[in-house]
Amino acid sequence: MVEMAVTKNPWSATVLTLFPEMFPGPLGVSLAGKALASGLWALETRDIRDSATDRHRSVDDTPAGGGPGMVLRADVLASAIDAAGAAPLRPRLLMSPRGRPLTQSFVVELAAGPGPLIVCGRFEGIDQRVIEARGLIEVSIGDYVLSGGEIAAMALIDACVRLLPGVMGKEASGADESFSHGLLEYPQYTRPQEFEGRPIPEILTSGDHARVAAWRQAQAEALTRARRPDLWAAKAKQKRPKNTTDG
Numbered sequence: 001m002v003e004m005a006v007t008k009n010p011w012s013a014t015v016l017t018l019f020p021e022m023f024p025g026p027l028g029v030s031l032a033g034k035a036l037a038s039g040l041w042a043l044e045t046r047d048i049r050d051s052a053t054d055r056h057r058s059v060d061d062t063p064a065g066g067g068p069g070m071v072l073r074a075d076v077l078a079s080a081i082d083a084a085g086a087a088p089l090r091p092r093l094l095m096s097p098r099g100r101p102l103t104q105s106f107v108v109e110l111a112a113g114p115g116p117l118i119v120c121g122r123f124e125g126i127d128q129r130v131i132e133a134r135g136l137i138e139v140s141i142g143d144y145v146l147s148g149g150e151i152a153a154m155a156l157i158d159a160c161v162r163l164l165p166g167v168m169g170k171e172a173s174g175a176d177e178s179f180s181h182g183l184l185e186y187p188q189y190t191r192p193q194e195f196e197g198r199p200i201p202e203i204l205t206s207g208d209h210a211r212v213a214a215w216r217q218a219q220a221e222a223l224t225r226a227r228r229p230d231l232w233a234a235k236a237k238q239k240r241p242k243n244t245t246d247g
Contacts, residue, residue, distance in 0.1 A: 009043050009114065010039055010040060010042050010116040011040075011041045011042070011111065011113075011114065011160070011161070011164050012042040012043070012044065012114065012115040013042070013043050013044070013115050013116060013117075013118060013153075013157045013160075014044045014045075014046065014086055014090075014115075014116070014117040014118065015043070015044070015045045015046070015117075015118050015120060015150075015153055015157075016046050016048050016077075016080050016081065016084065016085050016117070016118065016119045016120065017045060017046070017047070017048065017120040017148075017149070017150055017153075018047070018049060018059065018122050018148070019118070019120075019148070019150060020045040020046065020047045022150045023043065023150075023154075024036065024046045025154060026154055026158070027043065027154055027157060027158060027161070031161070031162055031167055031168065032158050032161045032162065032167075035161055035164065035166070035167045036161075038166075040161075040164055040165075040166050040167055041112075041115070041161050041164055041167075042115075043099065043157075044084075045081065046084055048072075048076065048077060048080045050080070050083070050151065051076050051077070051079035051080040051083060052076055053076070054093070058074060058076075059072055059073060059074075059077075060072050060122075060123050061073055062193065064125060067124070068124070069123050069124035070123040070124060071123060071124050071125055071126065071127055072122060072123060072126040072127065073127060074126075074127035074129045074130040074133070077119065077126055077127070077130045078130045078133060078134060081117070081119070081130075081134050084117055086117040089113075090113070090114050090116065090117055091110065091113065091116045091117070091137060092106065092117045092134060092135055092136050092137065093116045093117065093119065093137050093138075093139050093156070094118075094119045094121060094126070094131060094136040094137065094139065095118065095119070095120055095121065095138075095139055095140075095141070095149030095152035095153050095156070096121060096125070096138040096139065096140060096149070097139040097140050097142075097143070097144065097145050097146075098138060098140065099137070099138030099139040100137065100138060100139055100140065101139075101140055102139055102141050102156055102159070104159075104177075104178075104179035105179075106137060106139075107156075107160055107163065108158040108163060109163075110156070110160050111159075111160040111163040115160075116156075118149070118153045118156065118157075119136060119149065120148055120149030120153050121148065121149045121186060122147075122148045122149070137227055139152075140152075141155050141156065141183045167203045179231075181220075182224075182231060182234065182235040182238070183213045183220040183223075183224045183231065183235065184220060184223060184227060184228060185223075186215075186216040186217075186219040186220045187219055187223075187242070189201065189204060193205075201215070201238050203215045203240045224238060
């Protein structure tokens with residue numbers, strides 16, 4: 001569990017990166033961008049190289065024990081984290097393919113807090129000692145490897161920002177999405193009534209809200225069973241009554 005704090009200040013993300021020019025990037029447009037401009041959340045990017053101590057602004061070195069690539073130095077990154085001055089209750093995250101999966105429930109947890117400090121790794125990774133010394137929580141957005149943590153950080157931030165009060169037009173928008181109830185989202189339709197011989201399912205234009213809700217639930221369950229058996233198994237396990245025995 002990530003420890004969170006209730007705050008009146010806007011939700012804020014502090015990003016430590018070797019490429020601050022990548023931000024805000026996609027976060028500066030659409031819902032996230034409008035919310036950023038409106039002050040509903042805040043973004044700070046900090047260049048890790050600013051904490052380097054030599055004239056070349058070196059941040060990495062060869063791996064101990066040998067091997068390819070370079071590793072981000074513990075002393076430089078620790079100085080960058082300390083210089084950010086993040087409040088103690090703000091979670092410190094490291095985007096890493098070996099980290100805790102970024103699930104919707106984790107996003108909800110992060111969005112409810114004051115906002116994280118996010119470290120974006122590069123090269124072969126970062127020195128394990130700074131992960132331990134600064135209490136970094138490793139977070140993964142999927143079972144693949146990116147060139148660095150920046151794109152992963154953007155995905156995490158976007159997922160959180162859209163849940164902040166006032167960002168989405170209707171509060172129900174976030175409640176009926178994929179993963180919100182442990183299921184994938186049901187299919188969506190809109191005008192025209194017929195597209196290339198494919199009509200909107202008749203039940204959705206019936207005006208019977210109870211039947212529509214039942215159809216959507218059934219569709220969500222069918223999609224989840226077919227495409228994400230892992231989610232369906234977890235959902236079924238939650239519904240299964242616990243066995244009790246008399247002591």
